[in-house]
Amino acid sequence: MVRSQLRKAFQVWSAASALTFEEVQGQSADILVSFLKGQHGDGYPFDGEGAVLAHAFFPGEGIGGDAHFDSDERWLSSQPEDEDEGVNLFAVAAHEIGHSLGLSHSSTPGSLMFPYYQVMGEYFTLPKDDADGIRHLYGYKDPDSQPTMPPINPTTTSQTTSTKRGKYFTSRQTTPKPHKTTKIPPVLQPQVPDMCNTSIDAISVIRREAFIFKGRHFWRMDVNRTVKAGYPVPIERFWHTLPVDIEKVDAVYERPIDTKIVFLTGKKFWLFSANQLEPGYPRPLTDLGLPDDLERIDAAMVWGHNGKTYFFSGKEYWKFDENEGRVELDYPRSINSWRGVPPNIDAAFQWTDGNTYFFKGTKFWKFIDIKMRIQSKGPSDIGGFWFKCPSKSMEIPQAETTMNSPAAKPSVPNTSAILKMSQLCWLILVTFLMYCRKQQDVQE
Numbered sequence: 001m002v003r004s005q006l007r008k009a010f011q012v013w014s015a016a017s018a019l020t021f022e023e024v025q026g027q028s029a030d031i032l033v034s035f036l037k038g039q040h041g042d043g044y045p046f047d048g049e050g051a052v053l054a055h056a057f058f059p060g061e062g063i064g065g066d067a068h069f070d071s072d073e074r075w076l077s078s079q080p081e082d083e084d085e086g087v088n089l090f091a092v093a094a095h096e097i098g099h100s101l102g103l104s105h106s107s108t109p110g111s112l113m114f115p116y117y118q119v120m121g122e123y124f125t126l127p128k129d130d131a132d133g134i135r136h137l138y139g140y141k142d143p144d145s146q147p148t149m150p151p152i153n154p155t156t157t158s159q160t161t162s163t164k165r166g167k168y169f170t171s172r173q174t175t176p177k178p179h180k181t182t183k184i185p186p187v188l189q190p191q192v193p194d195m196c197n198t199s200i201d202a203i204s205v206i207r208r209e210a211f212i213f214k215g216r217h218f219w220r221m222d223v224n225r226t227v228k229a230g231y232p233v234p235i236e237r238f239w240h241t242l243p244v245d246i247e248k249v250d251a252v253y254e255r256p257i258d259t260k261i262v263f264l265t266g267k268k269f270w271l272f273s274a275n276q277l278e279p280g281y282p283r284p285l286t287d288l289g290l291p292d293d294l295e296r297i298d299a300a301m302v303w304g305h306n307g308k309t310y311f312f313s314g315k316e317y318w319k320f321d322e323n324e325g326r327v328e329l330d331y332p333r334s335i336n337s338w339r340g341v342p343p344n345i346d347a348a349f350q351w352t353d354g355n356t357y358f359f360k361g362t363k364f365w366k367f368i369d370i371k372m373r374i375q376s377k378g379p380s381d382i383g384g385f386w387f388k389c390p391s392k393s394m395e396i397p398q399a400e401t402t403m404n405s406p407a408a409k410p411s412v413p414n415t416s417a418i419l420k421m422s423q424l425c426w427l428i429l430v431t432f433l434m435y436c437r438k439q440q441d442v443q444e
Contacts, residue, residue, distance in 0.1 A: 001077045002089065006033060009093035012112075013101060016126040018139040030059075031100045033093075035071040043259075046070040053092050056099035060209060061222045067096040079120065091120040103133050104274055192232060193217055196389035199361050200382065202252045202299070203347045206261060210351070212386070213249045223352050225386060239263070241277040242270060251300035251347070256307060257322045264297045264311075289326035290318065299348040303356065305369040315343040340374030341365060 003023075010021040039045040042063060044055055049072045056067040069075070074086030098113050106113040111129040112120075126134070193214040202213040210221040217232035235242060235249065242263065251264040260278070263270040268282040286292050290311065299312040309320040316332035335343055338358075347359040356367040363379035364386070383389040 002035075002075070005075075005077055005089040006093050008090050009097055012094045012124065012126055013097060013134055014141075016131045016141070017134045017137075018141055019101070019134070030065050031097070032066040033069070034066065035069045037071045040068065042068065044068075046072065048072045049074065053087060054096050056096040057207070058099060059102050060207070062208060064207075065100045067093070067100050069093075069096075088120065090124075094120070094124075098130065098134070101134060102137050103130070104276065106130070106133070191215070195219065195227070195232070195387040196383040197362065198383065200347050200359055202249045203349045203359065204253045204261075204301070205349060205352060206252075206254045207259070208352070210349075211252065213252060215248055216246070221386070225388060227387065238275045239272060239277075240275070251297045251311070253300045253302055253309065253349070255322055256302050256309075262300070264300060266296055267294070288320065299345050299358075301348045301350060301356070303369075304350045304354060305356075310348075312345055312348060337372070338367065338374075339372055341367065 007023070014020055034040075037046055038048075042057075046052060046068075048070070052070065053073055054067065054069040057064050059065045069089075069092065075089040076086040077089065079088045079091070095112055103113050105115040106129050108114065108127075108129040111127045113130055113133070198214055200212055200214050204211055208223070210219075210225075212219045212221060213235065214232070216235055218235055219231045220228040222228065235246075236244065242265075246265055249263055249265055252262065254261055261272045261274075263272065264285070267285050269285060269288070270282045271278040285294055285297070288311075290297075294313060297311050297313050300309065302309050309322055311318045311320060311327070312335065313332075315335050317335055317338070318327040318331040318333075320327050335341055335345075341358050342360055342365075345358050345360045348357065350356050356369055358365045358367060358374070359382065360379075362382050364382050365379050366375040367373070368375055
């Protein structure tokens, strides 16, 4: 039953686009389908029968593209007459596969990607909203029938505001996977930054990937510091509800309490669920407990050392309590507490290696959390390390350890330095003896 229903769900998408699917065994598949329960290792536990039925991850490395179904549900091969009888696996699987392919929730009632479980007939065909979305990413089944595509934007352009009660879906990613063969008509675009000779405006790990922002573009980078093909792309391609007149993002981070994404620019901030703007935003920085005269945030990050959120601006920083929604008492404090970190930084974040990094200009500093100071070797080049530019230094910042290399050549003693050290020791000894004699004279 399961295989036939999943096969049918994949066919819904292949019938409307240039996609084809093949069932394979093992872990090498682009989309791994699993039936799991409760806590299952991805940070998004299931809740038992009812409510959340399944979730899926957008295309990407590792868990990207995978779909998880709650094994506590009563999965059926047909549409039940009563909701309490169980859940139609085909209906849920077709929806989740849409996420695995890169589609967000739609605000169009009746569409397959509408975020609530709905009835689907035996001979279901993809509604226009969903068909347009999948063709936008992967093209038409018949290339001759494919029209000239408009500039790429996410499929949906409005926030779902339905308050319908019942079973619902959740998705766990942020951006559709761009398709290399999509044709885009000539349009005026902001100047594309040169990754080998650039500063950055903001950086954050979002869904296990680094998102690096510069001007009106951003890059996506995997855990091996490999930039995804086709990047950088305009920010508006994915976060299309940000104002079009925004020239740059000041700071961005993923909230630890709910994985929603916070953008900060000027005196305002925006909250997104994946790439959908939450109702009531943007809001002023003062709603975070920040001072009214603060013009902007230079950087924001969730510090792995204590799990707290930190905002930096100029020579000061604030610690923010995500649960309370306010900055903590006794802030701001001087950035000097972060020994060696320069004022007026451009960006900061904690990378997947567990280390904290600060950025300013074309340089960055590795911060040693346990010692509360930067690594003593000094700043490194952004382009050389993060973007692996061959003309730049490729040196990886190392932890401050002292060890001998097995291949190192025996060092030749510096006799001049040894002689100077001996003289210094004798001088210290004579001084100490004179001090002791003076103390003895005082006591007498």
